[in-house]
Every structure is written in C-alpha cells, then in structure tokens.
Amino acid sequence: MAGFKGAVSVDTERCKGxxxxxxxxxxxxxxxxxxxxxxxxxxxxxxxxxxCIGCASCGIVCPDGVISVYKVKL
Amino acid sequence: MGELKLMKGNEALAExxxxxxxxxxxxxPITPQSEVIEYLSEQNPYERTGMVVLQAESELAAINMxxxxxxxxxxxxxxxxxxxxxxxQEGIAYIAGAEVPCVYADVVRGGPGLGTIQPSQxxxxxxxxxxxxGDYKNIVLAPASxxxxxxxxxxxxxxxxxxxxxxxxxxxxxxxQMMEKVVLPEQKPRMTEEEIKAxxxxxxxxxxxGTQHRVITSLDLDSNKMEEHNRHLQAKYKMVEENEVRYEExxxxxxxxxxxxxxxxxxxxxxxxxxxxxxxxxxxxxxPITLFPYPTKAIENLIxxxxxxxxxxxxxxxxxxxxVRLACNGRVKAEHFGRVGGIxxxxxxxxxxxxxxxxxx
Amino acid sequence: MTVxxxxxxxxxxxxxxxxxxxxxxxxxxxxxxxxxHRIIAEVIEELGIDEKTIGVSPVGCxxxxxxxxxxxxxxxxxxxxxACATGIKRVWPDKVVFSYQGDGDLAAIGTxxxxxxxxxxxxxxxxxxxxxxxxxxGGQMAPTTLEGMKTATTPYGRKATLPAGAGFDGIPNNGYPxxxxxxxxxxxxxxxxxxxxxxxxxxxxxxxxxxxKAFENQINGKSGVNFVEIVSNCNSNWKMDPVKANxxxxxxxxxxxxxxxxxxxxxxxxx
Numbered sequence: 001m002a003g004f005k006g007a008v009s010v011d012t013e014r015c016k017g018x019x020x021x022x023x024x025x026x027x028x029x030x031x032x033x034x035x036x037x038x039x040x041x042x043x044x045x046x047x048x049x050x051x052c053i054g055c056a057s058c059g060i061v062c063p064d065g066v067i068s069v070y071k072v073k074l
Numbered sequence: 075m076g077e078l079k080l081m082k083g084n085e086a087l088a089e090x091x092x093x094x095x096x097x098x099x100x101x102x103p104i105t106p107q108s109e110v111i112e113y114l115s116e117q118n119p120y121e122r123t124g125m126v127v128l129q130a131e132s133e134l135a136a137i138n139m140x141x142x143x144x145x146x147x148x149x150x151x152x153x154x155x156x157x158x159x160x161x162x163q164e165g166i167a168y169i170a171g172a173e174v175p176c177v178y179a180d181v182v183r184g185g186p187g188l189g190t191i192q193p194s195q196x197x198x199x200x201x202x203x204x205x206x207x208g209d210y211k212n213i214v215l216a217p218a219s220x221x222x223x224x225x226x227x228x229x230x231x232x233x234x235x236x237x238x239x240x241x242x243x244x245x246x247x248x249x250x251q252m253m254e255k256v257v258l259p260e261q262k263p264r265m266t267e268e269e270i271k272a273x274x275x276x277x278x279x280x281x282x283x284g285t286q287h288r289v290i291t292s293l294d295l296d297s298n299k300m301e302e303h304n305r306h307l308q309a310k311y312k313m314v315e316e317n318e319v320r321y322e323e324x325x326x327x328x329x330x331x332x333x334x335x336x337x338x339x340x341x342x343x344x345x346x347x348x349x350x351x352x353x354x355x356x357x358x359x360x361x362p363i364t365l366f367p368y369p370t371k372a373i374e375n376l377i378x379x380x381x382x383x384x385x386x387x388x389x390x391x392x393x394x395x396x397x398v399r400l401a402c403n404g405r406v407k408a409e410h411f412g413r414v415g416g417i418x419x420x421x422x423x424x425x426x427x428x429x430x431x432x433x434x435x
Numbered sequence: 436m437t438v439x440x441x442x443x444x445x446x447x448x449x450x451x452x453x454x455x456x457x458x459x460x461x462x463x464x465x466x467x468x469x470x471x472h473r474i475i476a477e478v479i480e481e482l483g484i485d486e487k488t489i490g491v492s493p494v495g496c497x498x499x500x501x502x503x504x505x506x507x508x509x510x511x512x513x514x515x516x517x518a519c520a521t522g523i524k525r526v527w528p529d530k531v532v533f534s535y536q537g538d539g540d541l542a543a544i545g546t547x548x549x550x551x552x553x554x555x556x557x558x559x560x561x562x563x564x565x566x567x568x569x570x571x572x573g574g575q576m577a578p579t580t581l582e583g584m585k586t587a588t589t590p591y592g593r594k595a596t597l598p599a600g601a602g603f604d605g606i607p608n609n610g611y612p613x614x615x616x617x618x619x620x621x622x623x624x625x626x627x628x629x630x631x632x633x634x635x636x637x638x639x640x641x642x643x644x645x646x647x648k649a650f651e652n653q654i655n656g657k658s659g660v661n662f663v664e665i666v667s668n669c670n671s672n673w674k675m676d677p678v679k680a681n682x683x684x685x686x687x688x689x690x691x692x693x694x695x696x697x698x699x700x701x702x703x704x705x706x
Binding site: 143 | 456485486487488489491498499501502504505506507508509510511512515518519520521522523525526527530547548550551
C-alpha cells in the first residue's frame with residue numbers, strides 16, 4: 001500500500017512537556033519522556049516512531065513551536 | 075517672509091502645525107483649547123498637506139495615538155486643557171519611558187478637578203515636575219504671546235526629535251483665547267518615507283529583512299537594564315539642561331528686585347516693572363521661556379550682579395516659586411504672589427506685592 | 436527506513452515560522468498564546484508582508500509578544516492597543532498594522548478604545564485572545580469569565596447577581612460574561628468578525644485561515660476592522676493540566692462563546 005512515513009524532531013530543551021501534542025497525534029506516536037530536560041520538563045518524544053505518518057498535527061498544535069515534522073512517500 | 079495675521083493663540087498653534095509639516099493631530103475637545111481641533115478640522119489639512127486630524131474618543135486614546143504615531147517616526151501632536159492633560163499623563167509617561175518624540179499643548183485652566191474654564195498656571199508642577207509615574211522630564215515651553223504659540227510648534231518638534239522626548243507647550247486660557255497679530259511661518263513639506271527612514275532609524279516603519287526588528291517599549295523586567303535605561307534618560311535630561319535653557323530678561327541690567335513670571339503672568343509683570351520704575355524702583359523681569367530646563371543659572375547670575383530679591387508671579391498658589399527658591403538657595407529673599415480661581419492679577423497688585431513682600435516699606 | 440533517514444532537510448514538512456525569533460516563549464506549558472503567535476507569524480511570512488508589518492502588544496501575559504515576532508512592534512499601555520494601532524495606521528496607511536490583546540485589555544480597561552476603533556472602521560487587524568481570566572496578574576475575574584467560574588476575585592464563582600439570603604437576592608454583583616465580539620460585529624465599522632480556537636489541529640488550521648483573511652482584508656481594503664477572537668486556555672489560572680484545560684475549554688467556554696464567523700465582508704452571518 002502506498003503511503004507516507006514520517007518522523008518528528010523535538011527541540012527537547014525548549015519543550016515544556018505540556019502533552020498537547022501527545023493527545024492530538026492521530027497515530028499515538030508521541031509520549032512524554034521519563035527523563036527531563038534542563039528545566040525539569042518531561043519532554044515529548046516519539047514513543048512509537050514506526051507509526052508516524054508525518055501528518056504534522058503535533059507541530060501544528062505545539063504551543064512552543066518545538067516540533068519539526070519530516071515526511072517521505074513510500 | 076511669513077504672513078501677518080490676526081489670530082487666536084489656539085488658532086495660531088494649529089495653523090503653525092500645518093505649516094510646519096506636522097503629520098497628524100489627535101485630540102479631544104475641552105475648553106479653553108477646542109479651537110485647536112476646530113481650526114484644524116475647518117482647514118482640511120489632509121487636502122492641504124496630507125496631515126491627519128482625528129477627533130479621538132478620549133484624551134487617553136488621543137495621547138496613545140500620538141505615542142504610537144510618534145514611535146512610527148511621524149511628527150504628531152495633541153492638545154488639551156488641565157483635566158484632559160491629567161488623562162494624558164499615562165501616555166506621557168510611556169512616551170518618556172519609550173523615548174518617543176511628540177508635542178503636546180496644555181492650555182491650562184483652573185483646578186483642582188473640573189475647576190474653572192478661566193486661565194490658570196496651577197499645572198506647573200504637573201508639566202514640569204512630572205504627572206505620570208517614574209523619573210522623567212518633558213521639555214516645557216511657556217509661550218507669552220500668540221506669536222510664541224505659533225513659533226513654539228517648530229521649536230517644539232525640533233527639540234522633540236533632537237532628544238526623542240515629549241515637548242509640552244504650557245500655555246493658559248488667556249494666551250490660547252486672546253487675539254494678537256502673528257507672523258506665520260512659510261509652509262514646509264511633510265517628511266517623506268525615505269527621509270524618515272534615513273533620519274530616524276529607530277522609527278517603526280517595518281523592518282528590512284536581515285536587520286534587527288525594532289521595538290518601542292517602556293518595559294524591561296531586567297532590573298539592571300532598567301536602571302541603565304533610567305541613567306540614560308537622566309543623562310539626556312542633563313544634556314537638555316546644559317543646552318536648551320531659554321529665557322528673556324527685561325530691565326534686569328540695573329535691577330535691585332526682579333519679578334520671575336512666565337506666560338500671561340509675564341505680560342502683567344512687565345507692566346508692573348514699568349509702573350515701579352515710574353516710582354523710582356529699579357525693577358526687572360526674568361521670563362523663563364523653558365520651564366524645564368529651568369533658567370536656574372540666570373537667577374544665580376542676577377544675584378551675583380546685585381539683585382536683592384525675587385517675586386515669583388504666577389496664576390497659582392505658588393508652584394514655580396519652588397524653582398526660584400532652589401536657584402536662590404537662601405542667598406536672597408524669594409516670595410510668591412498670585413491670584414487663582416480664574417482671576418488674573420493686575421499690574422498694580424503685582425507691584426504692591428513686590429513692595430510689601432520683597433522690598434519692605 | 437530509520438528515523439535518521441527521514442529527518443533530512445529535503446523531507447521537512449513542518450517547522451516553526453522563521454518570523455519567530457529564537458527567544459523561547461515565556462508562556463506557561465500548553466498556553467494558547469504560543470500557538471496563536473505561531474500562526475500569526477506563519478500568516479505574515481506566507482503573505483510576505485514582514486517588511487511592512489507593525490504589531491502592537493498589550494498589557495497582560497502577551498505584553499512581551501514583541502520579543503517573539505521578528506517584525507517592528509510597539510508595546511501599548513493597558514487597554515490602549517487599538518488607539519496605538521489607529522495612530523500608526525493613520526500615519527502609515529500602506530503598512531500592515533495588527534493589535535494583539537487579551538480579554539482584560541480589550542474588553543475591560545480598553546472597551547472604549549475597542550468600540551471606537553471598530554466604530555471608526557480603522558483598516559487594521561485585531562487579534563483578541565479570550566481565556567476568561569486575567570493571566571498575568573494571577574487569575575482574577577475577566578469580563579469574559581463564565582458565570583460560576585472560580586477566579587482569585589470570585590473565589591466562590593462569578594455571580595451576576597448576589598444569591599438569595601440575608602435580603603441580598605438579585606442585587607447586582609459581578610455582572611455577566613461580556614460578548615464583546617458580538618457587540619462590535621454590529622458596528623458598521625467592522626468588516627470581518629470571527630471566533631476561533633486553537634485547542635486541536637483542525638481548529639488551529641481554521642484559526643490560521645481566519646487570521647490570514649483578517650490580514651488579507653486589511654491589505655486589499657481601505658477601511659473596516661478585521662477582528663479575530665480566539666477562545667483560548669489558561670491552564671495555570673484555571674488550575675488544570677494543559678490537556679484537561681483544553682477539554683474544559685471545549686465543554687465550558689465554547690457553549691458560551693460559540694465558534695464561527697459572525698460577520699463576513701461587512702454582513703452579519705445568519706445563524
């Protein structure tokens with residue numbers, strides 16, 4: 001099946017761990033890390049990278065603009 | 075050569091603004107200065123020069139329009155009278171903090187509160203010592219004639235842009251309402267966008283790609299930067315004090331006693347000087363033209379040259395007298411005389427006050 | 436295909452607008468201000484108007500919005516943002532001017548300026564962020580606070596009138612949530628009036644399209660205020676986590692402040 005595969009990069013040091021991206025990811029790719037960044041926030045990360053379709057929903061809702069989204073056509 | 079006309083002080087101010095190439099006037103009607111916006115509206119300045127005239131919803135809105143349009147590099151002004159100028163103090167403090175050039179005229183009436191619509195000089199403290207919050211100064215020009223109402227628009231804008239600060243034309247109901255002959259300046263063109271961009275790099279005109287965006291603000295939460303900013307403002311005010319003091323001396327060369335008076339009071343005190351001299355008293359008049367910066371050194375010089383006392387003549391219960399006394403620093407006597415509530419003192423009673431309070435018979 | 440294979444410049448499909456500076460937002464985690472800033476920056480970038488845009492920031496949480504947008508900015512006194520926007524637009528009619536205000540700034544202390552700017556039909560774009568509370572000063576009642584909503588100054592919930600008991604029944608108290616957007620939509624000086632939200636991707640897209648229209652109208656028009664209200668959150672002062680706050684917004688704020696266009700091209704939208 002033709003489709004897309006995506007990936008996101010999170011600027012973890014600027015992520016505030018609000019979790020808005022996590023609930024808005026239609027593929028349940030994202031999670032909040034157990035580790036914290038320099039400000040003590042549990043930053044967002046790709047918990048299930050294989051599921052990402054590069055839809056950019058996470059980037060679009062991220063209040064801090066810390067998510068960049070990449071996508072390739074399969 | 076300018077044009078000779080018979081005009082009210084308020085009208086002369088307005089006409090002079092159009093001729094200076096002023097870009098915008100934002101105002102709100104209040105007696106005794108409503109002629110400014112009425113005259114501007116009647117003159118269709120938008121068609122004459124492209125000057126914008128807008129009757130705002132309040133003095134608050136008007137001064138904030140001035141704040142922002144001035145921040146955008148344009149020559150903008152407003153005018154009001156005492157209670158209206160109280161409302162403008164918020165914007166004036168922002169203008170001082172953010173270093174925005176502008177001119178505002180205060181055609182003072184009696185207070186406190188709604189007070190009276192008659193002339194007064196009881197807003198000296200507000201204009202000269204500050205009226206908004208924080209450590210700041212405005213340059214304050216005190217016209218004593220319709221001619222100076224016209225002339226101080228150009229002087230005001232020149233100083234406002236030279237120092238990036240507000241210039242107050244502190245007039246009063248008498249100077250604003252009286253008719254006198256006035257020589258009007260020639261029409262100057264308004265500045266073009268290119269001229270503004272070249273001359274005022276700080277102005278908000280839209281930032282060029284690849285250059286730092288500009289921010290006009292009075293806010294800085296970093297205490298060190300805020301202290302530094304305040305020191306910078308104070309250094310600027312010091313420069314103004316060193317370079318921009320203006321005053322007039324009348325019959326002071328041989329004077330034993332000197333009236334200190336500005337604006338309409340100076341016109342009356344000048345007559346008191348004449349009356350006193352007819353009686354053999356060597357009287358003089360020092361007329362401050364700038365109230366900030368104050369002609370402190372002129373007073374010191376007069377004392378050095380033998381003046382034995384000063385009478386500060388004001389349409390107030392005694393405000394400028396504090397600056398006269400600071401200049402005298404206890405070396406000679408300095409007292410205040412003034413009528414209030416809209417009553418204008420007569421030359422005779424001013425002379426009597428000099429005799430009674432200073433000379434001592 | 437590994438993540439590293441995908442994360443390459445040529446595969447980039449979304450990133451923060453270049454018109455935002457590198458300074459991290461000072462807003463609380465999950466705050467809608469950041470999202471709204473982002474989409475405004477995207478619109479300015481897409482329209483290519485960054486060299487002639489001048490923004491006006493308010494007093495409130497977004498007072499330092501000027502730190503984040505890489506365009507010229509002025510910081511207004513509390514409530515006076517649209518007086519400032521008027522001042523700039525009148526002397527620079529060819530520049531693009533937008534104001535950015537919260538509910539306290541626009542609908543309480545600045546109501547007079549808001550109404551009259553709209554009534555004069557200034558050719559500007561007004562962004563109004565409504566989260567029903569004063570954020571910066573610590574969560575006091577806003578004019579848009581919902582009835583019953585607890586804030587620092589309505590600790591027992593906002594009550595329009597005093598409740599029964601001790602003979603106070605019916606005496607005016609905190610008043611009602613102010614629908615300033617519907618109010619200004621009725622003024623002939625407004626051209627485009629809409630209410631949007633940014634709590635999920637679909638609404639962010641819609642809000643961005645609305646903001647774009649509000650800027651385009653200004654660029655293509657000569658007069659008429661273009662007004663975009665965005666119903667947003669304040670999880671810190673609502674005392675919820677960011678995800679819950681967005682749910683609460685949908686369940687409580689949106690029934691009081693329904694989304695959608697209120698006025699388009701100068702005509703009220705029939706509901």
